[in-house]
Amino acid sequence: MINYILNLLTLATIYSIAAASLNVLVGYAGIFSIAHAIFFGLGAYAGAQFALLIVPDVLLASLIGAVVSGALSLLLALPALRVRGEYFVAAGLGLQMVGITIFSEAHSLTGGHGGLVGIPAATLFGFDVSSPGAFLIVCLVALLLSLAVIQILMRSSFGRALMSIRDNESAAESFGKNVPLLKTLAMVVGCAIVGVAGTLFAFNLAFINVESFTLEQSILMLAMVVIGGVGTLSGPLIGAVFLLILPAILTFIPFIPPTEIGTVQQFIYGSLMAVLMIFKPSGIAGKTGGK
Amino acid sequence: MLFLQLLASGIQTGILYALTAAGFALIFGATKIFHVAHGATFVIAGYAFYECIQLGMWWPWATLVSFVMAILAGILMAVFIYRPIQRSEGSFFTVFVAAFGVSIAVQSLIQYFFGRGSVTVSSSLTMASEVIEGLYLAPILAVAIGVSIVLFGLVVLFLEKKNAGLGLRALSENPGLLEAFGLNAKNLTVLAFVIGSALVVPAAILTSISIGIQPSSGSKVMLISLAATIVGGIGSLKGAALAGLFLGIIENLVITVVDTQWSEAVSFFILFAFIMFRPSGLFGASVKR
Numbered sequence: 072m073i074n075y076i077l078n079l080l081t082l083a084t085i086y087s088i089a090a091a092s093l094n095v096l097v098g099y100a101g102i103f104s105i106a107h108a109i110f111f112g113l114g115a116y117a118g119a120q121f122a123l124l125i126v127p128d129v130l131l132a133s134l135i136g137a138v139v140s141g142a143l144s145l146l147l148a149l150p151a152l153r154v155r156g157e158y159f160v161a162a163g164l165g166l167q168m169v170g171i172t173i174f175s176e177a178h179s180l181t182g183g184h185g186g187l188v189g190i191p192a193a194t195l196f197g198f199d200v201s202s203p204g205a206f207l208i209v210c211l212v213a214l215l216l217s218l219a220v221i222q223i224l225m226r227s228s229f230g231r232a233l234m235s236i237r238d239n240e241s242a243a244e245s246f247g248k249n250v251p252l253l254k255t256l257a258m259v260v261g262c263a264i265v266g267v268a269g270t271l272f273a274f275n276l277a278f279i280n281v282e283s284f285t286l287e288q289s290i291l292m293l294a295m296v297v298i299g300g301v302g303t304l305s306g307p308l309i310g311a312v313f314l315l316i317l318p319a320i321l322t323f324i325p326f327i328p329p330t331e332i333g334t335v336q337q338f339i340y341g342s343l344m345a346v347l348m349i350f351k352p353s354g355i356a357g358k359t360g361g362k
Numbered sequence: 363m364l365f366l367q368l369l370a371s372g373i374q375t376g377i378l379y380a381l382t383a384a385g386f387a388l389i390f391g392a393t394k395i396f397h398v399a400h401g402a403t404f405v406i407a408g409y410a411f412y413e414c415i416q417l418g419m420w421w422p423w424a425t426l427v428s429f430v431m432a433i434l435a436g437i438l439m440a441v442f443i444y445r446p447i448q449r450s451e452g453s454f455f456t457v458f459v460a461a462f463g464v465s466i467a468v469q470s471l472i473q474y475f476f477g478r479g480s481v482t483v484s485s486s487l488t489m490a491s492e493v494i495e496g497l498y499l500a501p502i503l504a505v506a507i508g509v510s511i512v513l514f515g516l517v518v519l520f521l522e523k524k525n526a527g528l529g530l531r532a533l534s535e536n537p538g539l540l541e542a543f544g545l546n547a548k549n550l551t552v553l554a555f556v557i558g559s560a561l562v563v564p565a566a567i568l569t570s571i572s573i574g575i576q577p578s579s580g581s582k583v584m585l586i587s588l589a590a591t592i593v594g595g596i597g598s599l600k601g602a603a604l605a606g607l608f609l610g611i612i613e614n615l616v617i618t619v620v621d622t623q624w625s626e627a628v629s630f631f632i633l634f635a636f637i638m639f640r641p642s643g644l645f646g647a648s649v650k651r
Binding site for chain 1: 390396443446447450454455456457458459460461462463464465466467468469470471473474581585588589592596621623624626627629630631633634637638641
């Protein structure tokens, strides 16, 4: 039981990192990425391969995950610079669908549908940190570091410039902001952080396959950010905890058959997304009365 | 012969895509609402038809029920989801998330009541026979072609000849001016949703007869409609329909060159390429960056 709770907390922490990183794109830069699970996956595969082939060090593997994911984020940065609004959403969808096919077909790198199995137990500077408690602490530290990075960046002139682009791109450009560069940087930062989350995810389960990186997962992350509150520091955390604890609570409700829990959970978060957008588009942690 | 066989099934898939894409494009063109819950309408229509047939209804009545349900779904979305959001000047983002939420909720509701698996309405229309050596065709292909031509004809006639059709086109150009001339933008928005939602019904019914429909079919339909609308050029009904047909045919023909698993990705690869190099699509006006 205690392991179950620790594991749930670890998962919530990992998804909090992912949601916080997506918030950099959606909330601060106004880049409405719907392919975030792909970058989560890239981090997971890269980190897992590093652990399998070289050394299962969490820190090094996470860095590799961040680098791979951050570098490949340029794929999505390209359309982000050319188009916006619905066109960019469509481009994100395109990338998500093509990406998932590549994940399931590139057997030598990702293990295909079978996935990568037997990811070794995590170590840190040679110490074993794979016990549930220790790994939770590792994840929490990663979360705190990510939040610190995001907070520092968003308080800096970089963050303010990003938000000015989000609010009015033309105005920001006319004030001499280098819009393409800023957007690309935001993209790299967000995707690198989610790469770390992906690596931690791979270590936590010791097994990854394409199921964890589908469009549904991208939507789940988006739902965490939106339900929690776009553009706030605490919002994504609230959203992540809320959406992960929810199914856990549902398992204790007697009249829902266990096989339908996923369905009921989907229904709840789908309806929540719709209802919140109508009555409180700024999310749970958002400022009231905001547009 | 494999080529012809694949072309035939490509045309059949393409017609379904063309119908759903045209509905999506009509709604988006007239109201600027990115109706992501279009796929939900599709699933509702398909399951309504299936349930009626299960209950022993004669198929024309089942079709009627399916139309009513789809149109109702469209109207409810327009009035209870999009209108309140637009009233508070919600951004594109807000509308998108709300619509996505609705489609997730609808999908899970249907999953809850009908199960995850696909359901099929059996019909003699799908009995394939050998037309020429090695080429098997089912009558449903002819039905699909006939129905889609009639429907497109009706919609085009409506948009060109009727006042309301003119109003819809005016709505896409300048809603403010439209109101100034005393036309009601709200009613026209609902009208766009009625026609757009009705267009998915034949596609949903044909799908439930030919390959079967499942709760997750909705998101596939939505993605393809979206892709076709952009590849065809936003604002162009003809473009969306042709692009839908084109994507359906490509998806099938590409099997001759690559593995089956890649066939779906090809559509999205095309979409990605269009957004990068020709965001205005095949028939659209040029877009501002």
